[in-house]
Structures are given as structure tokens and as C-alpha cells.
Amino acid sequence: AKRRSRNTISFFTSEMTRTMMRRLEMESDLRRAIEHDELEVHYQPKVDILKGAIYGMEALVRWFHPTRGMVPPDEFIPLAEEIGMIVPIGEWVLRTACRDAMELRRQGIPMQLSVNLSMRQFREADLVERIAATISEIGLDPSFLELELTESILMTEAAQSIAALNEIKRLGVTLSIDDFGTGYSSLSYLTKLPIDILKIDRSFIQHCGHDGNSATVVSAIINLADQLGHSVVAEGVETVAQLAFLRERRCSRIQGYLVGKPVPLHTFVAQLDRWRKI
Ligand code: C2E
Ligand code: CA
Numbered sequence: 001a002k003r004r005s006r007n008t009i010s011f012f013t014s015e016m017t018r019t020m021m022r023r024l025e026m027e028s029d030l031r032r033a034i035e036h037d038e039l040e041v042h043y044q045p046k047v048d049i050l051k052g053a054i055y056g057m058e059a060l061v062r063w064f065h066p067t068r069g070m071v072p073p074d075e076f077i078p079l080a081e082e083i084g085m086i087v088p089i090g091e092w093v094l095r096t097a098c099r100d101a102m103e104l105r106r107q108g109i110p111m112q113l114s115v116n117l118s119m120r121q122f123r124e125a126d127l128v129e130r131i132a133a134t135i136s137e138i139g140l141d142p143s144f145l146e147l148e149l150t151e152s153i154l155m156t157e158a159a160q161s162i163a164a165l166n167e168i169k170r171l172g173v174t175l176s177i178d179d180f181g182t183g184y185s186s187l188s189y190l191t192k193l194p195i196d197i198l199k200i201d202r203s204f205i206q207h208c209g210h211d212g213n214s215a216t217v218v219s220a221i222i223n224l225a226d227q228l229g230h231s232v233v234a235e236g237v238e239t240v241a242q243l244a245f246l247r248e249r250r251c252s253r254i255q256g257y258l259v260g261k262p263v264p265l266h267t268f269v270a271q272l273d274r275w276r277k278i
């Protein structure tokens with residue numbers, strides 16, 4: 001029995017070592033990802049279903065690791081956040097996406113651009129200056145830029161958050177709450193935030209076409225946004241039933257695989273005509 005427990009321990013130990021080694025390796029690889037040109041920004045269309053037109057796109061970062069292949073953001077963004085790499089990565093994404101949006105404008109296809117902002121970036125003292133510098137360097141009209149923040153970022157450090165958000169708003173940039181409904185937001189606090197858009201989390205949208213409870217939550221969020229004077233975007237729309245439900249509730253802005261997955265810029269442009277017909 002003694003030997004078996006020793007074996008068990010060494011099994012777990014080597015398992016832990018492997019996990020740790022993998023993490024350390026990922027960490028050092030991630031530190032070099034920008035200079036090694038391994039990051040790419042993909043774009044997912046945002047559609048106005050009442051107008052039947054694409055009005056914007058969300059920038060989503062992709063990491064093409066030389067041996068592991070594509071590492072999903074859900075795997076490396078939390079790591080990047082932990083080791084602080086999210087700051088240079090986030091800045092690179094913002095710059096790249098703004099350049100791409102400018103390129104589309106030059107081609108006569110103006111698009112609203114959404115970029116995700118992480119907790120760590122939001123806490124940087126010079127965040128607003130850096131955003132301002134990037135926008136003006138590239139020449140993008142700030143009203144074309146929307147920054148997405150999650151509820152958890154906004155609900156912590158309440159007073160400072162509001163001050164920082166107001167500064168960003170003064171640049172002329174639009175603000176939205178991402179994954180709305182999944183955080184621990186207090187509704188009274190919500191009224192104090194200078195935000196423009198609520199993005200209903202995919203977990204609610206997923207079942208709203210057939211499940212009464214999800215449908216109720218989605219309707220409630222749409223009404224809440226309406227009452228507060230915010231726009232609303234439904235995320236993760238995959239089925240025609242979900243689309244029909246949202247249309248009936250007059251939620252006009254949607255995003256999801258039903259319309260299009262995130263793709264490289266050239267694919268985004270190539271698919272525009274097909275998407276416009278939806
Ligand atoms: P998010 O900001 O909530 O982005 C939406 C995610 O849902 C994306 O996953 C998108 O590909 C996926 N999605 C969109 N429509 C559908 C759908 O109809 N069905 C399903 N199943 N999924 C859908 P992705 O690209 O893997 O990104 C995951 C998360 O990683 C993002 O969630 C965001 O939190 C983070 N992320 C991605 N890019 C960036 C970035 O540049 N900066 C920061 N800070 N975070 C990023
Ligand atoms: Ca987002």
C-alpha cells in the first residue's frame with residue numbers, strides 16, 4: 001500500500017511538472033509572439049437585422065504558435081493578463097485593428113470597430129493617452145471606435161472606473177459592456193456608468209429561441225437597455241429561431257456564427273456582399 005501511494009504521488013508530481021513546464025513554455029513563447037509576428041487580428045461582422053446591413057466588426061486576436069498551431073484566446077488571454085503581456089498585445093491589437101478599419105474606409109466601406117479591453121489594460125495609468133495617441137496617429141475618427149469591457153472590470157474599483165470611463169468617452173469613443181448578465185453587476189451601479197451599449201452574453205442567447213427562462217432574461221435585458229437609453233447587441237446568435245426571437249423583441253444588432261465567424265480582413269471584405277444579403 002505504501003508503494004502504491006508513493007507511485008500516486010510521483011504520478012501527480014510529474015503531471016504537475018508537465019503542466020508547469022507547458023505553462024512556462026507558453027509564457028516565454030507568448031512574450032515573443034509579437035516580435036515573431038505570430039499574432040493576427042480576425043474580424044467578426046456585426047449586423048443590424050432591421051436594416052439588413054453590416055455596420056461593424058469586432059476585432060478578435062489570434063495566436064498562431066509555430067508548433068502548437070492556433071492557440072485559442074480563452075487559453076492565452078488569461079495567461080497574458082497574468083504576466084502583463086496583455087498590455088503590449090492589447091495595444092498591438094488596437095493599432096492593427098484601427099489601421100485595418102482605416103484601410104476599409106479608404107476602400108469605401110466604413111465599419112464601426114469594436115476592440116476588447118482587458119482588466120489589466122484598464123488599470124494602466126496612461127491608458128487614455130495611449131488610446132488617444134493611437135487613434136490620432138492612424139487618423140481614425142474616434143466615433144468609429146467602440147471599446148468592450150466586461151462587467152467585472154467595471155464593478156471593481158467603482159469610483160476610479162467611472163472617472164476612467166468618462167475620460168475615454170471624452171475622446172469620442174463608444175463604450176460597451178461585454179458578456180452582460182454574467183457578472184455580478186448591481187443595477188443601481190449600472191445607472192452611474194457612462195456606457196452606451198450592453199452586449200447580451202451568448203449563454204442567454206443560446207437558449208432564447210426555445211427556453212422560456214432565457215427568453216425572459218433576454219427580454220429583460222433589452223427592456224433594461226431601453227430604459228437606460230443604451231443600445232443592445234445580442235452575441236452568439238447561431239440559429240434562425242434565435243434571430244426570429246430577437247427580431248420580434250426589436251433587438252436589431254446581432255453578432256454570431258449565423259451571420260459570420262471571425263475571419264481575416266481579406267476574407268471579411270470578400271464575404272461582405274454575401275453577408276449583406278442576410
Ligand atoms: P468575447 O469578447 O466575448 O468575444 C466573443 C467570442 O465568442 C469570440 O471567441 C467569438 O469567436 C465567439 N463567438 C462569436 N459568435 C459566436 C457564436 O455564434 N457561437 C459561438 N459558439 N461562439 C461565438 P474568441 O475569438 O475565441 O475569443 C474569446 C474571448 O477572448 C473573447 O470573448 C475575449 O474575452 C477574449 N479576446 C479575444 N480577443 C481579444 C483581444 O484582442 N483583447 C482582449 N483583451 N481579449 C480578447
Ligand atoms: Ca467582446
Ligand code: CA
Pocket residue numbers: 178179199201202235
Ligand atoms: Ca462577449
Ligand code: CA
Pocket residue numbers: 179
Ligand atoms: Ca466572453
